[in-house]
């Protein structure tokens with residue numbers, strides 16, 4: 066496939082390596098807000114910056130190029146991207162985390178939340194740790210985990226920081242040099258602690274999942290998720 070990389074930073078470069086190793090060709094590498102001929106590509110992969118993701122995605126959908134986005138921190142425009150995709154009969158995936166392991170972790174988190182909702186006495190909290198160059202907090206992955214818990218428990222919302230009200234989930238975001246991404250969900254009672262944790266060892270897992278998603282969506286029409294790609298719904 067001919068792939069457009071919308072964002073050629075840490076993730077764009079990692080995706081390029083995996084894409085080439087799987088027999089694809091990179092035809093566009095976009096790193097600034099300039100005009101590109103997106104129709105040169107069979108599929109586009111957006112890992113850019115929060116301010117440019119929606120424009121990048123819209124450009125693909127307006128030109129009938131299937132697009133997957135991993136950029137976090139732009140979701141106030143997600144509904145508009147979905148509407149545009151439907152209007153143009155295009156193809157679009159957003160995932161806060163493309164790692165195959167994290168997508169299994171998302172399912173485990175929902176199952177655990179369902180079970181924990183049946184017993185009393187546990188306080189829930191979350192922690193995410195990322196490198197110091199990350200622009201957004203909490204991470205998109207932490208937000209997806211919190212949403213998975215909210216769907217399956219009596220919690221109403223999430224909030225950033227140590228302290229929270231009873232009905233909210235507290236998410237602590239730490240920034241430590243060179244950490245690719247670590248997420249922990251913790252249930253604590255007076256008598257014990259249950260913790261589930263995903264630790265990314267590098268960016269390779271995110272990049273591989275993104276290329277798999279791009280291969281999957283190339284011949285499809287619709288708005289999809291990684292659950293569709295991995296068939297774990």
Ligand SMILES: NC(=O)C1=CN([C@@H]2O[C@H](COP(=O)(O)OP(=O)(O)OC[C@H]3O[C@@H](n4cnc5c(N)ncnc54)[C@H](OP(=O)(O)O)[C@@H]3O)[C@@H](O)[C@H]2O)C=CC1
Nearest residue numbers: 072074075076096097098113117135136137161162163271
């Ligand atoms: N969903 C997932 O699995 C993952 C998501 N992410 C997310 O992906 C995004 C990118 O992460 P990462 O690669 O580490 O960040 P980087 O900052 O390394 O890369 C972002 C790149 O986008 C470029 N850029 C700026 N403006 C535009 C534009 N208009 N169009 C295209 N590119 C542009 C930046 O250029 P310049 O530096 O010159 O501004 C930079 O090179 C983040 O939102 C991050 O949270 C990261 C890892 C996994």
Ligand SMILES: O=C(O)C1=N[C@H](C(=O)O)C[C@H](O)C1
Nearest residue numbers: 137161162199204205206246
């Ligand atoms: O910015 C990053 O690096 C990462 N961003 C994503 C997020 O916000 O969840 C995914 C991953 O954790 C790395």
